[in-house]
Amino acid sequence: MLDLALTPDQEQLVETVRDFCSREFAPRIAADDRAVRHDPEIFAKLASIGLPGVCFPQRYGGHGLDYLSLGLVCEELEYVDTVYRTVLSVHVGLVGCGIYTWGTEEQKQRWLGPMARGEKLACFGLTEPNAGSDVASMQATAKRSGGSYLLSGQKVWVSDADTADFMLIFAKTDPKAGARGVSAFMVDRAASGKALRTEPIEGRLGIHAGDVGSIFMTDLEVDEADRIGDEGDGFKVAMGCLDNGRYTIDTRTSARRSGRRSGATSSCSR
16 A cells, blocks of 8 residues: 655654744745845745755755655745745756756756755746747847857746846757757856846736846856756756746645655655
8 A cells, every 4th residue: 555654754854844934934924025025035044954955965965855855845835935935946946956957967066066055046047028938939049159158138037036146047059940949058147247137027916025037148158068958958958947846836736645655756866
């Protein structure tokens, strides 16, 4: 018979996160939402109890827990407010799992390590003003320039756009190839200078306490070594990232119903 009970480690994790959220987040979310105020310390607080590295191997600075544990954590964050769950969903589900699946060993050490240790916050730059669910219609470009690429274009509705240190950006290396012309790149805000800027999206109908904004790039130079996957792999990378992101959003069904006594596993925890 299939045993759906949580393991002792998972039960302890849930208890820890639930207690933490009740003390650190629940008392302030209503006031922050009314004031349309984003707490820039959300990620640091999540990192203080090790949540950014919950499902990543210890060799990359994570805690080596399973994929179900990620869902359980997101469920507890969502119970308080979607603002807090979104920060972890984007950082771990959309970006971290993408690097872990598609990145080289060097890229995992450079990018995933600081993310899993809670030192750097990451965001996901896919959606554009004229290309939402139709990813193949994106207009952002990445033009070859020696051993680098020059990224130009705009991304919109990006969670943590103003506060993220790292960005996983998708752009067309071959504008004529549709979905097969999309490539993925990691961008370090600190090294981008004036070629990259972000700004918040104001007057939103919901998630008032969240950081949601736009990214603007003008000939932003990104080294070839920071391309995730091969040229043209960007669409596949994005779809894989979105699968993990959706899991962290639909946590009540994905976590509670898929759990096993022995623990669930995925590409994040192997």
